Amino acid sequence: MRANADTPRDARIARSFGAEGIGLCRTEHMFFEGDRITAMREMIVAREEGGRRRALNKLLPMQRADFEGIFEAMDGLPVTIRLLDPPLHEFLPHGGEETKLLARTLDMARADLNRIIESLRETNPMLGHRGCRLGISYPEITEMQGRAILEAAVRAMRRGIVVKPEIMIPLVSTVKEFDNQRAVIEDVADRVLGGMGEKISYLIGTMIELPRAALTAAQIAQSAEFFSFGTNDLTQTTMGLSRDDAGRFLPSYIDRGILADDPFQVLDTEGVGRLVGIAVEDGRRVRPNIKLGICGEHGGEPRSISFCHKLGLDYVSCSPFRIPIARLAAAHAALDA
Ligand code: PEP
Ligand code: MG
Numbered sequence: 353m354r355a356n357a358d359t360p361r362d363a364r365i366a367r368s369f370g371a372e373g374i375g376l377c378r379t380e381h382m383f384f385e386g387d388r389i390t391a392m393r394e395m396i397v398a399r400e401e402g403g404r405r406r407a408l409n410k411l412l413p414m415q416r417a418d419f420e421g422i423f424e425a426m427d428g429l430p431v432t433i434r435l436l437d438p439p440l441h442e443f444l445p446h447g448g449e450e451t452k453l454l455a456r457t458l459d460m461a462r463a464d465l466n467r468i469i470e471s472l473r474e475t476n477p478m479l480g481h482r483g484c485r486l487g488i489s490y491p492e493i494t495e496m497q498g499r500a501i502l503e504a505a506v507r508a509m510r511r512g513i514v515v516k517p518e519i520m521i522p523l524v525s526t527v528k529e530f531d532n533q534r535a536v537i538e539d540v541a542d543r544v545l546g547g548m549g550e551k552i553s554y555l556i557g558t559m560i561e562l563p564r565a566a567l568t569a570a571q572i573a574q575s576a577e578f579f580s581f582g583t584n585d586l587t588q589t590t591m592g593l594s595r596d597d598a599g600r601f602l603p604s605y606i607d608r609g610i611l612a613d614d615p616f617q618v619l620d621t622e623g624v625g626r627l628v629g630i631a632v633e634d635g636r637r638v639r640p641n642i643k644l645g646i647c648g649e650h651g652g653e654p655r656s657i658s659f660c661h662k663l664g665l666d667y668v669s670c671s672p673f674r675i676p677i678a679r680l681a682a683a684h685a686a687l688d689a
Pocket of ligand 2: 582
C-alpha cells in the first residue's frame with residue numbers, strides 16, 4: 353500500500369495513514385508554488401539551452417529540498433519520483449495581466465513573450481509534447497531533476513535516513529525513449545555520486561500508461577527495473593476518451609447501460625485491464641523480479657484493487673486520504689484469494 357504524495361507534508365500524512373512508501377510523486381506540482389512558477393516560466397520561454405539551464409539552476413535547490421523532506425518522511429520506505437510530465441504551456445501565464453507581469457519580470461518584450469506562448473499551444477496537449485518527450489527534447493530538465501533526487505538522497509542518507517529512490521519516466525511508448533532518458537539519469541548519477549564520493553542504490557523504471565508500452569512491455573522490461581501502471585492515461589488512450597471532458601456524456605452511457613461504471617473510477621478490466629495483464633506477464637517473463645504497481649486513481653478503488661491483487665501486483669498507490677479504504681480493500685482481496 354503506497355501513496356501518491358508530492359510534498360513532505362503529504363508524505364507525512366500518508367505515512368500516518370499507513371502508507372508503506374510513495375508510489376507516485378508528481379514533481380510538476382512542486383513548480384507551482386510561490387516564486388517557483390517564475391523560474392519555471394523563465395525556463396519554458398528560454399530560447400536556448402543556456403537560458404534553460406540558468407532557470408533550472410534556480411529550481412534545483414527548491415526541488416532538492418522537497419525531495420529531502422520526502423525521503424525523511426518516508427525513512428526506510430521506497431519513494432517513486434516521476435520526472436516532469438505535463439505539457440509545458442500548463443505553466444504559462446493565463447491572461448493579459450499575468451503575461452504583462454511576466455514580460456516585465458523576465459525583461460522581455462511582451463510581443464516576443466506572446467509569440468512564444470502561442471508557439472507552445474497544442475490542439476491536443478494530452479497527446480502532445482509531454483512526458484518523456486519533454487526530457488528527450490530538453491535533456492537538461494531530466495538532468496536537473498535527476499541531480500535534485502540524488503543529491504537529496506545523499507544529503508538525507510548522511511543524516512542517517514534510509515533512502516530508497518525510484519526514478520520514474522513518464523509517458524513512455526517505446527523502449528528507445530526509455531533508454532534515452534535512462535542514459536541521461538545514469539550519466540548525472542555518475543557525476544553526482546562520484547562528486548560526492550557516495551554510493552546509493554536506486555531504481556529507474558517507467559510508467560506504463562500508453563497501450564504501446566503495455567504491448568511492448570517485454571522490450572521495455574529489458575531496460576526498466578519497475579513498471580507503474582498509470583491507468584488514468586491508459587484508460588484515456590485505450591478507450592479514446594478524454595479524461596478532462598468525458599464527464600459530459602459518460603453519465604448518460606452509464607444510465608443507458610452502455611458502460612457499467614465510469615472507467616476513470618473503476619478499472620475497465622476487460623479492455624484496459626487486459627493491457628495491464630499483458631504487461632505484467634511479459635514484464636515478469638523478461639525480468640522475474642520486476643517491481644509492479646499501479647498509481648492511477650484506480651489504485652484507491654476497491655474493485656480495481658481486487659483486480660490488481662489477482663494480477664499479482666506488488667503494490668497499489670493512491671491519494672493519502674483513500675489509504676484507509678484501500679487497505680481494507682487490499683485485505684479483502686487477500687482473504688478472498
Ligand atoms: C496516470 O496517468 O494514471 C497517472 C498516474 O499519471 P497522471 O494522472 O499524473 O497523468
Ligand atoms: Mg499519466
